[in-house]
Amino acid sequence: MDDMRYADPDLCPDCRSDLPHGVRSCPTCSLPVRHALAIELFSTLQHADTLVDRLRSLSNGATVPSAARTTTGLVPPGPVATAPTRPAAPAAPAAPVPPRPAAPVPPPPPAAKPAGPAAPYPTPPRSGLGVAIIPKILLGLGAFCLLAAAIGFLAVAWDDIGVGGRTAVLLTLTAAATGGSLLLNRFELRIAAESMSVVALGMLGLDVIGAHAAGWFGDSSTGWAVATGGAVMALGGTGMALPRFGDGPRLVAPQVFVGVGYLIAWGGLLAAMDHPLVSGHALVVLGAVVTWLSRTALPVRAWSVGIATAVVWSATALLGVGHAFADPTTAGLWIDGAGWSLVASAATLLAPGLVLKRRDLTVGGASVGALLVTIALVAPAVDESARIAGAVTLAVTAAWVAAYRLLPTTLRTVALAPAAIGSLALLGFDAVAGIVVLARIAEVGPDSPFGVVLREPDPATEPLLTVPSVLVPLALLALLVPQRADGRSAPWWQTGAVVGGVAAVATLASYDVALALVVAALGVVAIGSLVLGLVADGTRQTSFGLVALGIGATGIVLALPSTPIVAVASGILLGMAMIAHFVGRTTELRGVAAVTLSPALAALVWTAGLANDVDARWLGVPLLLLLGVLAIARPRLQVEVPAVLVALVAVPPAIFAADDAGGSLALHLVVLGALLSASALIHESRRELAWAAVPVFALASWVWFGDRGVTAPEPYTLPIAADLTLLGLIHLQRKPDAGTEAALLPGLLLGTVPSLLWVLDDPVSLRALFLGGACLVLTIAGAALRWSAPLMVGSVVGAIVVLREIGPYAGDVPQWVWIGLAGALLTTVGITWERRLLEIRNAVGLLGRLR
Structure with missing residues (x-):
């Protein structure tokens, strides 16, 4: 029976009959044995065989205690379960079994994956906190509560129980916590033992506080009591960490509290002694000795005390530096002891490396020690002048x-x-x-x-x-x-x-x-940095070039108290930016220089003009022209965008300074429109700027007309309407298939509708005559060219004009005339409608006969 396996490649998994080699289905039961599901079933049976082997090994090696443990585990109490018995192969049937219908041959299955190692026993999914952390939390809270309860009890009953009662209570609680911790550690309850050790060490601190309150320390200061409490905690932690039961480890929490007590003792000594440097050095030496002695037997105490010693050494060294600079005289350094303290701190740093025979620690300690000695030697100079x-x-x-x-x-x-x-x-x-x-x-x-x-x-x-x-x-x-990877030294x-x-x-x-001399000298440095950058390559060129531009901009800031000096600094920056932009070989340098051109140019124009007593109102147009020429000469976004932004900031002050702000604004808008048009004509990539130039010109005309008191609409609307119509005609010439509504309707409406509003208010005027003539021309031209937009605008606007013209005379016409005209109109429309319907019927009949 031991040789039988669930996963047997020679037997059918269903009927357990023999399987010939290479067949795709069982000859007896027609079960497909080469299907993907059959391969998955075989892997599952292999895993079952593995589990059975492991259960058999447990069953064969089981003893009475292990059987007892098994009944309390996964299996219910009762007789020990035996390994499952494999099913025997069924006997051959007496009568022949009718064959099952043959199934279509499936495609060859993929190769079976090799069976991996047996999976471990399934474990329930973990959620929330682990089992091991729960007692730590509970016992930690329990220790905290015990300490809090002890403190609360003593605070309430301190005055009632007397000195003897206090002493008895404190000693009893301390002894109970200490003995409980050691007893729990003896029975391998580590977490509980650690928690109770914390309670015991806390009670030791309360013992010292109680002794100080009872006057056992005499007239000494509280600092000595604190120092004693820290020492007692350190000694108590050492005492509780020393016992070791069997092969179990020593308690960890008491070893950690040795370092805590060390720091508490040092804090108490600082408050109790007049020479904190002496106490600090003494504790450093003591801590170093304890760390060295504990490195093997009590490694946690060694780390705890070592960290505490490092803290004490750092604080003592800083205190020594503070004392050295507070009283940097020779007497204060070498008689009162601050200098010797720094030397002692420096010497202490050499001990770890020398004792452990590690060169890195020795050299590192010597470096910091050299710093401390240097401070001790240099400190007297602080007492002199700066x-x-x-x-x-x-x-x-x-x-x-x-x-x-x-x-x-x-x-x-x-x-x-x-x-x-x-x-x-x-x-x-x-x-x-x-x-x-x-x-x-x-x-x-x-x-x-x-x-x-x-x-x-x-x-x-x-x-x-x-x-x-x-x-x-x-x-x-x-x-x-x-050193650089290519072997070249950095510049x-x-x-x-x-x-x-x-x-x-x-x-x-x-x-x-003179401030001018300072700014000029800074400009020379900037030019030198730019030269160093231009003779270099790559990142070095970019770095020195950007530094040069930054130094030049700093020169402008430093020159702000004097306008002429700002002009000089701006000229230097503008020259460097132009050189960097045209001569530089890196994209970054050229881009930053391009951005710098417009601000530097604006600063130069304004400051140079003001320095030469030029009125501010005359500086806007030259500045706008120069910015425009710069943007046209270098059609790049790095130049154009800063030019626009600078113009928006630097030109308005010139407009506001003019006596006629409206006329000045119109003039600047005309210049701006001309610059936009020039850029669109010169550069093919800037053709879209022509669309921006049209409204700028229109806005300039509107501002000028408004400044001159013009209220008629035609001066405002006709220029833009003519431009839009002209652009529409050009569009129709380029694209004959385009519709006239989108191309011509905006310009025609802008040219006629505002004038129509004025005609409705004043029908008997020269404007009405011209508008009617224009509508007649549009109607005839639209009909001749078969363009819907001019035909529709001309006929509709013209009809409205005609109706408005005959409006005053409509009341003088007899009513029967209007009724007759309406009847004639309706009759004409009806006859025309019926005639069209008759023509459609005749056309349909003709098509039917053609069929």
Whole structure:
């Protein structure tokens, strides 16, 4: 029976009879055995065989205890179930079985996938919280509630139970929590033991608080009580973590609370002692020793105390830096101890690398230690003037940058931290110098002359240190940037030239010099950056070119107090933008330069005109012409869109400054329309601008007529109507099959309907005569050309004009005349209608005879 399998390729899965090799269906029962469903059934039977084998192995190796566990698990209590018995093959029938009708041969099935490993026992789908997390949550909340209950009980009954009662309650609760934690750990209830250990350590803290409230610490400050509580918590955590029952692990929560108690003790010592630096260094040494001793037996305590020690060391080092700068005298540093504290903190950093024999830790600690020693040595310069402090910082930082360059690669990290922090300090000095320069320029009043001089406020730092204070951090950055993949070094000397040039301009502006000289010097730096970009390729060209344009724009901003100087700065920016746009070889540089052209041109025109006492009302047309010529010369969106936006901002002030604002607006609209028409005629890609030029011209005429007091509609409507009609005729010439309604109707209606409204009010006038004649011409032309639009407009508008003309005389005609005219009209229409129907009948009859 052990040899029988559910998945037997030699037996039919239905009747269990023998299957010949290569057949598609069972010869006995005609079951298709090569179908896809048969292949799926065979895989399922293979999995069943695997499950049976596993159940058999469990049954063969079962013992009495395992059988007992089985009855409490998946199988109900009772006799142990045996492996299922395979069904025996049925005997051959006595009488021959009639064959079943043959089924059509199915296509060859796909190859069966190889059976994979047996699937594990099915498990119920997991939803919500896992089983293991539930006791953690419950026990954590339970521990919190126990601590809260203890605190609440003591708060309520503190004054009633006396000192002895307090002591007894606290000690009893502490001992119970401690013993319960150890007992639970003994019986392998880890989560409960961890929770009770937290309660025990919390009760230890309450014990110390109670002792302090009872006066056991005498007249000492609260800081000593806090320090004692932290020490007790650390010692208690160590004591609870040491016991280990059998091969089980030690408790984790007490080891974590060792570090917490360490930090609490340090906080108490800070409040209790007058020398926080001394207590900090002592605890750092203690923490390092505890971490080293705990690394094997109590690794969690080692990590906890190590992290706490790092926190204490960082705080102590920062306190030392603060003390060093708060009292940067020699006595304050080396007698009161701040300098020695920094040296001790630096020396402490070398211990981890030396003890663990790791070069990376040693070099990293030496780098931060070098920074602390450098602060201790440089701090006395802070007590002097800002110029001396800047000079000392520059010298020390330059020395560390040089050391980074000269030291071997494995030791360069030692110089990195002091060089980086010193570079940041130098950039801070540069920022202060830049702010002072901006303040000096802001002190210059508006509308200042070309030769205005910068005089105050006085510089806060040494101006001569500005350039080296920028170049030293740049040198460090050049050393930190890795070598390029192609082996070529980055162009740091070019970057240094541009950055140093800007710093030199800031140095120049720190002295009493003319603002024009400062702006001109900044322009020279911008031109130099552009030249460096144009001689380069790719990204470098784009970068230096954009920096040049940015520096040029900054020059305009700095020159704002003086209009003539703004004109100079605008001319420099415009020239650079034109060079970058026409000579640049990168798309990005050319695009940004194209966007810059219009604003720079507008600034140049306005400021140059105002500087030469040109009235603002005369600047709008030249500016509009120049912007239009620029857009026509460079028909690109990067030029055209900024030109339109600049025109919308810069031209209206000239219109408003004119004595006749309406006439000035009309003039500017005519110029704009001419520019649009010129662009449409010159550039085939801008033909659509002609449609925009037409309404602009019309608007210009309307503004001019309105400014002159013209109220008749024809001057406003006829120009546009003529243009629309002309465009419609051109459209009909190009597309003879197009309809006249869409091509001619808008222009004809605009040319006739407004005049018709005036004729209705004043029928006996010269306007009525001309309108009637025009309608007659339209009607005849429409009928001759067979165009519906002019025929319809001419006949309808003409009829309305005629009716309005005979209206005053209609009352003098006898009523029978109107009745007779109506009858004659109706009779004529009826006769015509009947005649047309007769003609249609005759035509239909003729077609019928033709058939």
